[in-house]
Amino acid sequence: MTATETTTTQPRTGELPAISEPARVLPRDARQLTRIFLDQLAVLGEGTPEYQYARNTLIEMNVSLVRYAAARFRSRGQDEMEDVVQVGTIGLIKAIDRFELTREVEFTTFAVPYIVGEIKRFFRDTSWAVHVPRRLQEARIQLAKATEELRSRLGRTPTVKELSQLMCLSEKEVDEARLASNGYSSSSLDAAVSGGDDGEAALADFIGADDHGLELVEDFHALAPLIAALDDRERRIIHLRFVEERTQAQIGEELGVSQMHVSRLLNRTLARLRHSMLSTN
Known part of the structure; x- marks a missing residue:
């Protein structure tokens, strides 16, 4: 028997099959069942037991889609991969809630960008405080190692020229790596800084911001x-x-x-x- 055969029984309400273990439904069967459940979800009233059953079943039945999208991030540790799947599931839920039957696309095509988007947002929010190109991220690691090595050897902070020689990079590239290091951590906008005559002030008081809404005027x-x-x-x-x-x-x-x-x-x-x-x- 397939996983679908062991978990699918007679219809529960209307045209909805009762699936006791949605997560075990095979992907090829999940695609067909997803169409049925999305069709019914569009006409069921929110908050009803039938609506919740259809929505929850759709989520569990398509977790394999989340794992498929998360596979591209498998270089992360196993512990972090579980977090990735959980975050990706949030994207799946958003896709289910926003999918409309009138769209001329398969649900999987519609859902994957939501799932991947949530995962990328997770990494963006939990790693570098500011987006930095991978080349500079790697240069930052190399810079930290070279700085520590030269500091131990020379007994002082190395110069840019000394770092560039050891790292086999130009002095400009060393400066870029130093600048990139500032993007790895961030300070709270509520952090206290010297405010001149008025004493301490919040960092946010000295930072301007672009109003992107003006572009839409x-x-x-x-x-x-x-x-x-x-x-x-x-x-x-x-x-x-x-x-x-x-x-x-x-x-x-x-x-x-x-x-x-x-x-x-x-x-x-x-x-x-x-x-x-x-x-x-």
Whole structure:
């Protein structure tokens, strides 16, 4: 018997099969069952036992997809790999919650970027405080070893020239490695620093920040009259989808129309807005 045969029994509710051990379902069977469960998840009410059963089963049944995506990070230790799988599962859950049947892609194609994205975010947040190219990360390690060796040999802090000779790098590359070392750890923006006449102040008081939202001002300015020109229902759909982040099924329920009808209206409205935006540029 296959794993699927030993864990799948008669349907539990409607068209949903009862799977006692979803994690043991073979990947080739999981793909077909995933379509069935996603189809039902779109029509089941959130918070109902049937909805929770479908969602939890989808998560457990597709953990193999998480392990597949995590395999590219297998150079990490076994302990850390378990953390990677857990983080990747968060991406899987996001993919399940955001997948829509009207998308013309397989769920696996849709889910993998979410899973890998969560894993990369994990490494970014738990390793280097600032993203540094791998070349400079490796140079930092070499710099630390060379500095310690020369300090022991010379009895003082080595110069850039001495380090460059030992490391077989140019002095500019040594300076870059030193600068990269600053990205390995970070200080809290609440850290106290000398504030001149006022005594101590927080580091954040001396650090400016770019407001990336300003880059969108021109787009928002051009989009506002186009949205104002839409009819009430079209504006309502846009608001529910992109401001309140409702799913198409939820929007259809509120408006009293089918999810497919919402999808057609949304695609038509977005296409019109896109065309109008491009025409004004």
